Amino acid sequence: MTRFNRREFLKTLATGSAALLALRFTSGCEFVDVETFGTAGATPFVTPQDDGVWFWQSGNSIAKEDAPDIAADDWRLTITTGDQELGALTYQQLRELGAEGEELTYFKTLRCVFSLNLGPLLTSLIANGLFTGVPLAAVLDAIAIPQDAVKIRTFGADGFTSNIPLERLTSEDQLPVMLAYELNGEPLSRLRGGPVRLIIPEMWGYKNMKWLERLDFTASDEAFGVYETVRFRGVESIDAPGKMALANHTITLAGRSATLEGPDVTIVGVAVSGDAAITEVRFSVDDGPEEQADLLGDDADEVRQSLSPALQTLMADAAQSDDEWPLPNVWVRWSATLEGLSPGSHTLTVRAFDSQGRAQQLDTGDPLTVAQAVRVPFEISG
Numbered sequence: 001m002t003r004f005n006r007r008e009f010l011k012t013l014a015t016g017s018a019a020l021l022a023l024r025f026t027s028g029c030e031f032v033d034v035e036t037f038g039t040a041g042a043t044p045f046v047t048p049q050d051d052g053v054w055f056w057q058s059g060n061s062i063a064k065e066d067a068p069d070i071a072a073d074d075w076r077l078t079i080t081t082g083d084q085e086l087g088a089l090t091y092q093q094l095r096e097l098g099a100e101g102e103e104l105t106y107f108k109t110l111r112c113v114f115s116l117n118l119g120p121l122l123t124s125l126i127a128n129g130l131f132t133g134v135p136l137a138a139v140l141d142a143i144a145i146p147q148d149a150v151k152i153r154t155f156g157a158d159g160f161t162s163n164i165p166l167e168r169l170t171s172e173d174q175l176p177v178m179l180a181y182e183l184n185g186e187p188l189s190r191l192r193g194g195p196v197r198l199i200i201p202e203m204w205g206y207k208n209m210k211w212l213e214r215l216d217f218t219a220s221d222e223a224f225g226v227y228e229t230v231r232f233r234g235v236e237s238i239d240a241p242g243k244m245a246l247a248n249h250t251i252t253l254a255g256r257s258a259t260l261e262g263p264d265v266t267i268v269g270v271a272v273s274g275d276a277a278i279t280e281v282r283f284s285v286d287d288g289p290e291e292q293a294d295l296l297g298d299d300a301d302e303v304r305q306s307l308s309p310a311l312q313t314l315m316a317d318a319a320q321s322d323d324e325w326p327l328p329n330v331w332v333r334w335s336a337t338l339e340g341l342s343p344g345s346h347t348l349t350v351r352a353f354d355s356q357g358r359a360q361q362l363d364t365g366d367p368l369t370v371a372q373a374v375r376v377p378f379e380i381s382g
C-alpha cells in the first residue's frame, strides 16, 4: 500500500495540474471520490445539503451508492472503552435530549484537507451550513468516562475512523463538538452522514465523522484514524489539533487558466480559517500593489437578508451572536474587481488574513496551518 506521507503531500502541493487527476485520486489501495461544487459564481452563504451541491467525499474509498443507509430508528451509538461497553444511545434518546433543551445550532464550514493539494484548482471540497444537534458532552454526562482517557476514537458505519482529543470536549472558548442530526433545518441526509454525524467547528472535514456508530475512550495518545495514520502518516497536526488551515478558494477562476473579457473583471471566492475569523482578503494583478477585496455579508444582517425565511428563523437560534461576525470557522465570501486589464496574459494573486494574525504567503512553511496564497494565470481576450 502506498502511503500518503508528508513529503508526497508537499510535492503534490507544488505540482499544479497533475492534481486535477486527483478528482479520482489513487494512492495504493485508496482513492478519494470527490464531487465538484455545483455552482460557480454566486455562492450562497448557506450551501444546500443536496447531492452535487454540497460536496461529497469518502475518505474511506467507498462509492456514493455504497454509503451507509441507516434509518433513524435503527441508529445506535455505542460508547466503549476497549472491549467494555460504557453506554449506548438511540436516535430517539438523542432527539429527546435535544427537546429537553440541550439542542444547539451553529454555522460550520466543512472543508476537506484535500483542498490543499487540489488547492485553488478546485472550488469544491468546501461548503457551509447550519448544523443542529446535541453537544457530545451532554450525551457523555451520564457515562463514567475512564479517568485515564485522553482521546475518543471515533468510528463510522463505513469503517472510517478518526479521533478527538478528550480535552477538546471541555474547552470553553470554543463552540461544543456536536452530534448533529439536522443540516439547514432538514434531517441530515444519507450522503451527509445521516442520521447522525459529528461536527467539530474548527476541524478539517475528516474529523467530522459521518454515520457515527461508536465512540471509544482510550488512554493511548497515539495517532488514530484513517487520515491520521494512513493517508497523512507522519503529519503531526493531522492527528491533533486537526484544525483547518487559513485558506482561500478563488471561485471565479477556479485555479484554471481562463480567458476573460476585459478590461474590467469581477471575481469572487471564499476564505476560512480554523478557530479564527477572516479579517481581510487582498489581491494583486501581475505582482502589482495589493488591494483589498470586498468581504461580502461579513455582517450578520447582510447574511440574514440573503437567506430564505426558514433559514432566517434557524439563524436566530444559532449559537454565534450577531456581534461576532465575521465568524471563526465559517467562510467569508469575497469579491474583487480587477480594473483596466490589457489584452494578454496576467497573473492573479489572492491571500487571506485571519484574526490570529496569520497571513497567506506564496511560500508558506506549513500548508496545514496556513495554505499558500492563490496564484492563477489568466488571459484577457484582445
Ligand SMILES: Nc1nc2c(c(=O)[nH]1)N[C@H]1C(S)=C(S)[C@@H](COP(=O)(O)O)O[C@H]1N2
Residues within 6 Å of the ligand: 054, 055, 056, 057, 058, 059, 060, 061, 110, 111, 112, 113, 155, 156, 157, 158, 159, 160, 191, 192, 193, 204, 205, 206, 207, 208, 209, 210, 211, 212
Ligand atoms: N464515516 C465517514 N465519515 C467521514 C468520511 C468518511 O469517509 N466516512 N470522510 C470525511 C472527510 S475526509 C470529509 S472531507 C467529510 C466530507 O463530508 P461530506 O461528504 O458531508 O461533504 O466527511 C468526513 N467524515
Ligand SMILES: [Mo]
Residues within 6 Å of the ligand: 057, 059, 111, 112, 113, 114, 205, 206
Ligand atoms: Mo476530506
